[in-house]
Amino acid sequence: MDHTENKKAPGVLSRLGRAWRTNPLFSTGIALIVMVIVQTVALTMNSSSASFGDWFQNWLLNWVSLLRNNSAIGIIALGMTFVIISGGIDLSVGSVYVAVGAFTMMLLDTGPNGWLGSLGLGGAPAILIALVLALLFGGLLGEGNGLLISYGRMPPFIATLGAMQILRSVTQYCMKLQSPTLPEGYKDIARLGIGGQQLMPIFYWAILAAAMYFISKKTPFGRYVFAIGSNERTTRLSGVDVRKVKRRVYALTGLLVAVAAVIQTSRIGSMDYASAGSGFEMDAIAAVIVGGTSMSGGRGSIVGTVFGTLIVAVMNNLLNLIGVDPYLSAAFKGAIIIGAVLLQRKDKA
Amino acid sequence: MTLEMRNIYKSFGANDVLKDISFSLKGGEICALLGENGAGKSTLMNILGGVLPADSGSILLDGQEVQFPTPAKSLDAGIAFIHQELNLVNDLAIYENMFIGRELKKKSGLLDAAAMMARCREVFAHMDIDLDPAAMVRDLDASYKQIVEIARALLMNASVIIMDEPTTSLTDPEIDRVFDMMRTLQAKGVAIVFISHKLKEVLAVCTRYTVLRDGAMVAQGPVEGVTVDELATHMVGHQVRTESLRQERALGKEVLRAEGLGQENRFHDVSFSLRAGEVLGFTGLLGDGRSELFQAIFGSGGKYRGQLYLEGQPVRVHSTRQALELGIGYVPRDRKENGIIKDMDILENGSIVTWPKNTRLGVLDWAKVREGFSRQVEGLKIKMDSEKDPIGSLSGGNQQKVVLAKWLNAGPKVLIFDNPTQGVDVGAKEDIYDTVLALANQGVAVVVLSSEAQEIIRLCDRALVLYHGRVQGELSGEDMTDQEIMRLATGGETRGRV
Ligand SMILES: Nc1ncnc2c1ncn2[C@@H]1O[C@H](COP(=O)(O)OP(=O)(O)OP(=O)(O)O)[C@@H](O)[C@H]1O
Numbered sequence: 001m002d003h004t005e006n007k008k009a010p011g012v013l014s015r016l017g018r019a020w021r022t023n024p025l026f027s028t029g030i031a032l033i034v035m036v037i038v039q040t041v042a043l044t045m046n047s048s049s050a051s052f053g054d055w056f057q058n059w060l061l062n063w064v065s066l067l068r069n070n071s072a073i074g075i076i077a078l079g080m081t082f083v084i085i086s087g088g089i090d091l092s093v094g095s096v097y098v099a100v101g102a103f104t105m106m107l108l109d110t111g112p113n114g115w116l117g118s119l120g121l122g123g124a125p126a127i128l129i130a131l132v133l134a135l136l137f138g139g140l141l142g143e144g145n146g147l148l149i150s151y152g153r154m155p156p157f158i159a160t161l162g163a164m165q166i167l168r169s170v171t172q173y174c175m176k177l178q179s180p181t182l183p184e185g186y187k188d189i190a191r192l193g194i195g196g197q198q199l200m201p202i203f204y205w206a207i208l209a210a211a212m213y214f215i216s217k218k219t220p221f222g223r224y225v226f227a228i229g230s231n232e233r234t235t236r237l238s239g240v241d242v243r244k245v246k247r248r249v250y251a252l253t254g255l256l257v258a259v260a261a262v263i264q265t266s267r268i269g270s271m272d273y274a275s276a277g278s279g280f281e282m283d284a285i286a287a288v289i290v291g292g293t294s295m296s297g298g299r300g301s302i303v304g305t306v307f308g309t310l311i312v313a314v315m316n317n318l319l320n321l322i323g324v325d326p327y328l329s330a331a332f333k334g335a336i337i338i339g340a341v342l343l344q345r346k347d348k349a
Numbered sequence: 350m351t352l353e354m355r356n357i358y359k360s361f362g363a364n365d366v367l368k369d370i371s372f373s374l375k376g377g378e379i380c381a382l383l384g385e386n387g388a389g390k391s392t393l394m395n396i397l398g399g400v401l402p403a404d405s406g407s408i409l410l411d412g413q414e415v416q417f418p419t420p421a422k423s424l425d426a427g428i429a430f431i432h433q434e435l436n437l438v439n440d441l442a443i444y445e446n447m448f449i450g451r452e453l454k455k456k457s458g459l460l461d462a463a464a465m466m467a468r469c470r471e472v473f474a475h476m477d478i479d480l481d482p483a484a485m486v487r488d489l490d491a492s493y494k495q496i497v498e499i500a501r502a503l504l505m506n507a508s509v510i511i512m513d514e515p516t517t518s519l520t521d522p523e524i525d526r527v528f529d530m531m532r533t534l535q536a537k538g539v540a541i542v543f544i545s546h547k548l549k550e551v552l553a554v555c556t557r558y559t560v561l562r563d564g565a566m567v568a569q570g571p572v573e574g575v576t577v578d579e580l581a582t583h584m585v586g587h588q589v590r591t592e593s594l595r596q597e598r599a600l601g602k603e604v605l606r607a608e609g610l611g612q613e614n615r616f617h618d619v620s621f622s623l624r625a626g627e628v629l630g631f632t633g634l635l636g637d638g639r640s641e642l643f644q645a646i647f648g649s650g651g652k653y654r655g656q657l658y659l660e661g662q663p664v665r666v667h668s669t670r671q672a673l674e675l676g677i678g679y680v681p682r683d684r685k686e687n688g689i690i691k692d693m694d695i696l697e698n699g700s701i702v703t704w705p706k707n708t709r710l711g712v713l714d715w716a717k718v719r720e721g722f723s724r725q726v727e728g729l730k731i732k733m734d735s736e737k738d739p740i741g742s743l744s745g746g747n748q749q750k751v752v753l754a755k756w757l758n759a760g761p762k763v764l765i766f767d768n769p770t771q772g773v774d775v776g777a778k779e780d781i782y783d784t785v786l787a788l789a790n791q792g793v794a795v796v797v798l799s800s801e802a803q804e805i806i807r808l809c810d811r812a813l814v815l816y817h818g819r820v821q822g823e824l825s826g827e828d829m830t831d832q833e834i835m836r837l838a839t840g841g842e843t844r845g846r847v
């Protein structure tokens with residue numbers, strides 16, 4: 001047996017094999033492509049479109065609504081990616097979401113109780129102010145988590161579990177007697193579109209994903225997040241203010257959740273404070289994990305999370321198309337998570 | 350017992366690390382495995398220990414061909430392995446670590462903690478080490494962790510023990526005790542592979558040596574009659590200097606002054622002064638507190654008593670970030686836990702300290718980062734394929750050089766080196782010494798913490814010897830000798846100068 005033979009000039013196949021084994025993005029990408037193909041087939045069999053034009057329009061509309069429906073979770077998952085790469089977890093995203101949603105609606109309420117309205121503010125300026133305040137509020141709530149975790153030295157699971165309970169319950173309490181209605185102008189944030197299609201949420205998601213990708217690769221902050229998740233001690237001994245970085249990670253996540261909340265309230269125009277956003281933390285974590293980010297921190301990617309979000313979304317869409325009983329959809333989601341992680345397991349070298 | 354590795358080949362990608370290596374070992378032998386950083390020593394032993402598969406070749410134990418697909422299989426065959434990097438579970442107690450995977454159980458099937466602790470105490474007593482088996486590993490200093498690793502291997506009743514640089518954090522008296530234990534085992538017929546860059550140790554304890562260079566076997570023979578020079582020449586291809594590197598240097602103003610620094614149970618009433626261009630050494634035995642002292646000065650060791658002055662100004666350092674901004678740098682000891690970020694590549698590991706300096710509008714300027722790092726790669730002769738490779742693909746000694754590199758570019762006023770030559774080969778050590786002296790010549794105030802007396806003697810202008818966290822004495826110039834350092838380090842009084 002000649003040991004030198006098979007390593008000079010590796011063939012395409014062996015290179016692909018290597019990528020499959022070592023690069024989690026590669027296998028996630030393949031999984032996504034397979035899912036999309038199956039989904040397309042299912043869609044084709046489902047529809048009775050006569051011409052290719054009809055079929056294509058059908059296909060496109062399906063995608064637009066799929067992307068739009070998943071933009072909120074997609075945006076939240078971007079923040080969750082940073083949190084998990086830094087070695088933490090954020091269970092409070094669903095509650096921050098509902099808190100920011102309620103806050104924004106109270107600011108803009110066109111009724112007598114509207115906060116900005118009672119200050120005599122209205123129209124576009126009011127909407128702008130509400131937007132800024134909403135994002136600030138989300139960032140602040142995230143900052144609260146960050147402070148508990150970094151300076152309070154609390155395990156992220158516990159700090160955010162507490163925040164999750166507190167925020168939802170306080171929101172429900174405060175909103176008990178309120179039923180705010182939103183001004184029409186506010187709804188344009190999400191509803192502005194092309195050809196009658198609401199494309200804005202998709203657009204925001206794409207922009208934020210690109211921005212987060214850039215931060216994760218090109219800024220010291222982004223790289224510190226990876227470094228902390230991999231070896232916090234070494235990172236601190238390299239002159240990095242680890243606590244500040246961690247604080248910012250949670251604040252950034254709060255900010256992204258606020259964006260999601262604004263998009264959704266603008267799109268839907270109302271919010272059910274008891275159920276809105278519940279389960280978001282699990283959906284976001286699932287997207288991040290399916291996207292190949294390691295739960296123990298240090299490894300992961302924004303692109304992976306976008307793939308992960310899409311994989312879960314396409315699967316839900318597929319189940320819908322082929323008419324699987326809705327009771328079973330969570331089982332499929334669970335299977336996807338387990339399957340994805342099995343696929344991504346690197347060779348233990 | 351005989352062990353044979355035959356015609357072993359191993360490559361990582363295009364890098365042929367082991368080329369047709371054959372290696373044999375008999376019971377009652379202590380065989381030194383020598384070679385430069387990256388020669389392939391750890392890789393060869395990882396194959397024997399079941400950590401890595403060989404590309405081809407075979408392993409024979411008592412004439413029978415054996416396969417070690419996992420570390421557990423190798424251990425079952427009686428081969429214990431002390432890895433180059435620490436391998437302890439921080440969240441478990443010492444005794445749990447010592448018995449991990451082969452816990453002692455009572456008849457009921459429950460763990461017998463008392464028996465395990467008793468066995469540990471026995472081994473520690475034998476090694477003359479004062480350690481509580483119930484203490485958490487997390488709270489141990491690197492040196493004690495290394496002791497625990499060694500003690501664990503001794504517990505296993507192995508017939509072969511592989512020791513990959515087991516003494517890098519230890520001082521001479523501890524090393525002597527480890528050697529005593531090795532000789533006892535040798536007399537019982539145990540075979541030991543001993544990897545070390547400290548050639549004096551090799552001469553002291555080994556019976557045979559084998560030298561690898563670039564993955565090929567270049568020399569072997571009995572240790573008897575061999576000199577340090579000969580071994581060094583086999584390893585690096587030329588003689589290695591051993592003379593003192595101390596030199597007259599114009600010292601600048603006082604940069605760092607400590608007055609009465611103290612921290613509960615760690616160090617007490619430490620005062621010293623350090624001038625620009627000076628190389629000040631700190632040494633002592635296990636538990637002397639020197640690392641804790643300087644981690645506190647660097648802002649990562651918690652609260653301390655006393656006062657620190659930087660360039661005459663009183664300062665209190667709360668965070669490492671602040672230290673970096675003040676111009677204090679610290680190259681940590683124990684690279685796996687304090688020096689290396691395993692999920693990042695070589696370039697990132699070697700530059701993280703200087704990222705804040707190399708940004709434009711908040712965005713990292715990778716070209717500038719790379720430029721700075723390349724300078725250090727050249728200066729320190731870091732052996733690597735591509736700076737994009739994960740740090741874990743480098744040999745231990747080369748990882749150590751990357752840890753040094755990240756601080757050299759930071760341009761600090763005070764640079765503290767804690768055990769800077771951990772696992773570095775004899776040739777590369779001299780390169781690092783040259784780097785340290787070049788810094789001093791540029792006017793940087795340098796602190797060297799080391800457990801190796803020769804390192805202090807050859808490199809430092811002055812040295813403070815600590816004993817249980819207190820300054821036991823100060824030595825300089827010709828007074829710095831192995832004997833004098835050892836006397837102070839073991840609690841001897843300062844001799845009045847005549
Ligand atoms: N997992 C890996 N992936 C890629 N290359 C590796 C890996 N492990 C080791 N190498 C390469 O193999 C070579 C030999 O490494 P090895 O760790 O055996 O050296 P060593 O002789 O133990 O050196 P040191 O004295 O520095 O510990 C080096 O060039 C190293 O870069």
Ligand SMILES: [Mg+2]
Nearest residue numbers: 391433744745
């Ligand atoms: Mg090695």
